[in-house]
Amino acid sequence: MNRYPLWKYLLLLAVLAAGVLYALPNVFGQQPAVQVSLESGDAPDAQLAQRVERILDNAGMAPQSVNLEEGRLLALYQGTGTQLKAAGELKRELGDDYVVALNLAPSTPEWLRAIGAEPMALGLDLRGGVHFLMEVDMETVFNNTYDRYARDVPRFLRDESIRYTRASRDGDAVRIEFPSAEAMNEAEDALASQFDVLEFSEAPEAENTLVGTLTETEAQRINDFALEQNLTTLRNRVNELGVAEPIVQRQGESRIVVELPGVQDTAEAKRLLGKTATLEYRLVARGRDAQAAERTGNVPEGTELYHTRDGQPILLQEEVIASGDQLVDASSGIDQQSGSPAVFVTLDGQAASNMFDVTSSHVGDPMAVLFTENKINTRYEDGEEIREREKIEEVISVATINGVFGKRFQTTGLGRNEAHDLALLLRAGALAAPVNIVEERTIGPSLGADNIAQGRNAVIVGFLLVIVFMAVYYRGFGLFANAALIMNLILVVALLSLLQATLTLPGIAGIVLTIGMAVDANVLIFERIREELDGGNTPQSAIKSGYDKAFSSIADANITTLIAAVVLFGFGTGPVKGFAVTLSLGILTSMFTAIVGTRAIANLVYGRKRRLQSLSI
Amino acid sequence: MRLIKPDTSIDFVAYAKYALVLSALLIVVSIVSFSMEKLTFGIDFTGGVIVEVGYPEAVELQKVRDALAEGEFPDATVQHFGTSDSVMIRLAPEEGADSSDVSTRVMDALDVEDSAAELRRVEFVGPQVGDELVNKGGLALLYTVIAILIYVIVRFHWKLAAGAVAALVHDITITLGVFSLFHLDFDLTVLAALLAVLGYSLNDTIVVFDRIRENFRRMRKATPMEVVNASVNQTLARTLMTSGTTILTLLALFFLGGEVIHGFATALLIGIVIGTFSSIFVASVLALKLDVTSQDLFPPREEDAEKASRVTR
Numbered sequence: 001m002n003r004y005p006l007w008k009y010l011l012l013l014a015v016l017a018a019g020v021l022y023a024l025p026n027v028f029g030q031q032p033a034v035q036v037s038l039e040s041g042d043a044p045d046a047q048l049a050q051r052v053e054r055i056l057d058n059a060g061m062a063p064q065s066v067n068l069e070e071g072r073l074l075a076l077y078q079g080t081g082t083q084l085k086a087a088g089e090l091k092r093e094l095g096d097d098y099v100v101a102l103n104l105a106p107s108t109p110e111w112l113r114a115i116g117a118e119p120m121a122l123g124l125d126l127r128g129g130v131h132f133l134m135e136v137d138m139e140t141v142f143n144n145t146y147d148r149y150a151r152d153v154p155r156f157l158r159d160e161s162i163r164y165t166r167a168s169r170d171g172d173a174v175r176i177e178f179p180s181a182e183a184m185n186e187a188e189d190a191l192a193s194q195f196d197v198l199e200f201s202e203a204p205e206a207e208n209t210l211v212g213t214l215t216e217t218e219a220q221r222i223n224d225f226a227l228e229q230n231l232t233t234l235r236n237r238v239n240e241l242g243v244a245e246p247i248v249q250r251q252g253e254s255r256i257v258v259e260l261p262g263v264q265d266t267a268e269a270k271r272l273l274g275k276t277a278t279l280e281y282r283l284v285a286r287g288r289d290a291q292a293a294e295r296t297g298n299v300p301e302g303t304e305l306y307h308t309r310d311g312q313p314i315l316l317q318e319e320v321i322a323s324g325d326q327l328v329d330a331s332s333g334i335d336q337q338s339g340s341p342a343v344f345v346t347l348d349g350q351a352a353s354n355m356f357d358v359t360s361s362h363v364g365d366p367m368a369v370l371f372t373e374n375k376i377n378t379r380y381e382d383g384e385e386i387r388e389r390e391k392i393e394e395v396i397s398v399a400t401i402n403g404v405f406g407k408r409f410q411t412t413g414l415g416r417n418e419a420h421d422l423a424l425l426l427r428a429g430a431l432a433a434p435v436n437i438v439e440e441r442t443i444g445p446s447l448g449a450d451n452i453a454q455g456r457n458a459v460i461v462g463f464l465l466v467i468v469f470m471a472v473y474y475r476g477f478g479l480f481a482n483a484a485l486i487m488n489l490i491l492v493v494a495l496l497s498l499l500q501a502t503l504t505l506p507g508i509a510g511i512v513l514t515i516g517m518a519v520d521a522n523v524l525i526f527e528r529i530r531e532e533l534d535g536g537n538t539p540q541s542a543i544k545s546g547y548d549k550a551f552s553s554i555a556d557a558n559i560t561t562l563i564a565a566v567v568l569f570g571f572g573t574g575p576v577k578g579f580a581v582t583l584s585l586g587i588l589t590s591m592f593t594a595i596v597g598t599r600a601i602a603n604l605v606y607g608r609k610r611r612l613q614s615l616s617i
Numbered sequence: 618m619r620l621i622k623p624d625t626s627i628d629f630v631a632y633a634k635y636a637l638v639l640s641a642l643l644i645v646v647s648i649v650s651f652s653m654e655k656l657t658f659g660i661d662f663t664g665g666v667i668v669e670v671g672y673p674e675a676v677e678l679q680k681v682r683d684a685l686a687e688g689e690f691p692d693a694t695v696q697h698f699g700t701s702d703s704v705m706i707r708l709a710p711e712e713g714a715d716s717s718d719v720s721t722r723v724m725d726a727l728d729v730e731d732s733a734a735e736l737r738r739v740e741f742v743g744p745q746v747g748d749e750l751v752n753k754g755g756l757a758l759l760y761t762v763i764a765i766l767i768y769v770i771v772r773f774h775w776k777l778a779a780g781a782v783a784a785l786v787h788d789i790t791i792t793l794g795v796f797s798l799f800h801l802d803f804d805l806t807v808l809a810a811l812l813a814v815l816g817y818s819l820n821d822t823i824v825v826f827d828r829i830r831e832n833f834r835r836m837r838k839a840t841p842m843e844v845v846n847a848s849v850n851q852t853l854a855r856t857l858m859t860s861g862t863t864i865l866t867l868l869a870l871f872f873l874g875g876e877v878i879h880g881f882a883t884a885l886l887i888g889i890v891i892g893t894f895s896s897i898f899v900a901s902v903l904a905l906k907l908d909v910t911s912q913d914l915f916p917p918r919e920e921d922a923e924k925a926s927r928v929t930r
Binding site for chain 1 (some may be wrong): 729736819831
């Protein structure tokens with residue numbers, strides 16, 4: 001007899017019910033929304049929600065609802081017209097500390113959201129947007145680092161009165177030549193205790209020569225730091241763009257993925273992301289006429305001519321007090337004493353002692369921040385990369401030195417927005433490593449919509465073709481398989497939604513492919529049952545041995561496909577990964593639905609009939 | 618309904634001679650085509666720029682080419698993409714053009730001619746990324762084959778594993794050959810499809826192997842050749858059915874899935890047809906040529922040996 005215990009039916013129903021529930025949000029579609037998040041990355045609170053509601057109410061653009069979720073605030077609308085106007089209003093009223101962006105919010109009913117059911121996220125190829133792969137130029141980072149040590153090491157030796165004949169940078173190493181072995185040995189000990197991030201060893205090919213290289217941990221730290229710094233800066237810049245759900249993510253040792261859904265103006269995005277900047281604190285040259293210098297072109301010795309942001313000429317001392325790579329932190333806030341907006345800056349040790357020396361003797365003098373932006377243009381000639389730099393220099397801040405300071409100081413006398421901008425620029429200037437775009441993919445919104453429509457059509461048509469084919473070929477059992485196939489599709493969608501996997505076009509292809517392959521298990525079983533019937537078995541025992549004997553083939557076959565899918569996942573990037581995910585999920589769910597699901601139905605239909613004469617197969 | 622009659626008994630091993638000749642021929646053609654034409658790698662692998670532009674109505678390619686030539690892109694390849702109102706522009710990376718704003722400048726060049734043009738897609742891949750992908754892609758194929766080889770050796774026997782892997786190499790070579798011969802674009806999605814073909818073709822082969830193992834147990838007096846023939850015949854209906862349903866869905870993808878997924882569907886369609894052929898004629902026949910016997914799958918005195926091996930291992 002072919003009977004299933006009750007619990008198996010209940011398990012199946014429970015899985016199916018859960019599948020339906022979690023797949024359901026995908027049916028409801030999306031509605032326009034205005035998204036508000038904090039520039040600082042903090043989560044918005046209920047207070048902000050009330051403020052947003054008040055602003056919108058006052059402007060006569062009351063939203064359908066205002067929801068707080070996962071670090072952002074969404075004001076939902078029915079149409080895109082009001083959405084656009086509301087976004088403009090909020091941008092004006094809330095000011096620069098907030099990121100206001102247009103978004104599409106899933107219109108999932110409250111009761112579904114309560115159980116954590118959300119629709120699948122759509123990939124860039126389906127919703128439109130820009131994908132950048134950026135590479136941090138680590139060579140430059142390490143060049144700068146070794147250049148710095150090639151300056152610091154000899155300075156230290158002079159301070160310690162250790163004689164050396166020559167010190168220079170030699171590729172990825174600092175090379176110091178000594179007049180004698182004694183001097184070298186003395187230096188080796190002293191250097192080892194002073195520069196613990198460098199490893200010193202005697203050069204094999206030259207006498208009395210030390211070679212210092214970065215320790216592996218230090219090299220790794222510098223690498224990570226450069227990448228983290230870039231990540232932070234890129235996040236800030238992406239915020240400037242006002243994108244709803246941006247992704248700025250580390251990939252491997254030196255790369256960063258930036259995804260900007262919905263962004264169409266790639267030129268603007270690239271301009272913002274591709275620029276690198278440095279800054280320098282310098283004293284303003286006092287008592288010199290900058291106007292005259294510009295007019296005549298006669299720049300006094302020891303000074304350089306620059307311009308402020310509003311185009312005024314200004315003369316700066318050549319000497320740099322502190323530079324961007326020595327800047328540890330810069331943030332805007334409110335000065336405790338005066339209560340006015342201020343920018344707080346923190347410097348590293350070397351720059352702090354420099355700053356202390358300079359400010360000690362220059363209280364009352366003006367100090368300027370020179371901002372240098374390097375835009376990198378990469379082009380390719382005969383398969384080789386050629387990079388060109390374009391340099392934009394301007395003075396972004398001039399402030400009077402009010403006292404002696406070193407590691408920490410603040411700049412006051414700025415407007416709120418000014419302080420905010422200056423802090424942002426300072427942080428951007430702290431960016432030590434230039435980045436290059438090595439890959440770009442832009443999908444227009446119409447293409448995204450086309451891709452969704454085409455993907456949906458392919459799934460529906462493929463599905464119908466298989467269903468008709470199965471029903472015609474296997475009749476009754478074909479219908480069982482079709483029920484399992486529908487359940488399989490529901491389960492795949494439910495799992496993808498539950499995992500919050502991103503659905504891409506290749507992902508849809510994976511779903512279509514699994515439909516075709518999911519019936520394989522059933523084909524194996526049904527062909528077995530037919531064989532058993534042909535061999536003269538009774539229908540009941542044919543069902544039983546059909547399922548039993550087919551199992552080993554099904555398991556073997558699916559495991560091998562799974563192996564391919566797992567390798568695909570490990571190797572693939574973005575879209576290809578999506579394909580691997582849907583394929584693997586499809587294989588797993590199809591084994592469940594095709595074996596347990598169809599068996600349950602077959603048992604229900606045929607299992608109780610003692611004198612079963614024939615099967616509809 | 619049945620496509621294959623229950624008592625079908627085709628002498629596949631006998632036909633395999635002709636099939637192997639055909640396979641050998643296809644492989645030779647593929648390799649020759651390979652070495653002469655190479656593969657038309659998409660920009661995923663070569664690096665370069667693709668710009669897809671949509672027009673409100675059908676557009677003449679010559680007009681687009683002229684507009685681009687007037688700009689700074691005389692070497693751009695321009696072709697229709699799917700429909701006549703959609704145009705795809707390809708630029709090689711060696712062009713000497715500044716990569717980071719090529720798309721902007723392409724649009725500028727086109728706007729001169731027709732301001733209704735709409736940017737649908739831009740893909741820019743730097744050459745170093747492309748090189749990495751070629752390496753990683755090749756490795757992925759290799760790893761998949763090795764992982765599968767190990768699985769089949771453990772589950773079956775090395776002779777069958779050799780047959781299975783030969784069939785896989787056969788499928789991949791011929792599929793790549795078709796891509797090379799017809800100058801079809803080989804991009805990242807096609808590589809993904811190839812990996813899926815590996816999985817699929819093996820799936821087919823394993824089902825046959827499973828039956829061979831079972832039949833060696835049941836048909837004690839039969840020769841290995843008879844066993845292989847019986848196994849291929851018994852699984853024939855299933856092999857054709859599954860290929861059939863998969864091909865149906867792939868046809869849906871091919872015709873309805875849009876241009877972006879076209880290469881993917883093409884590769885899978887070719888791969889599955891070849892894969893079905895190879896699992897019928899190549900995999901088990903090769904194992905047979907390696908003298909696979911009942912003893913390989915079941916050591917002599919089956920039960921005792923099995924028990925003994927459990928104890929000693």
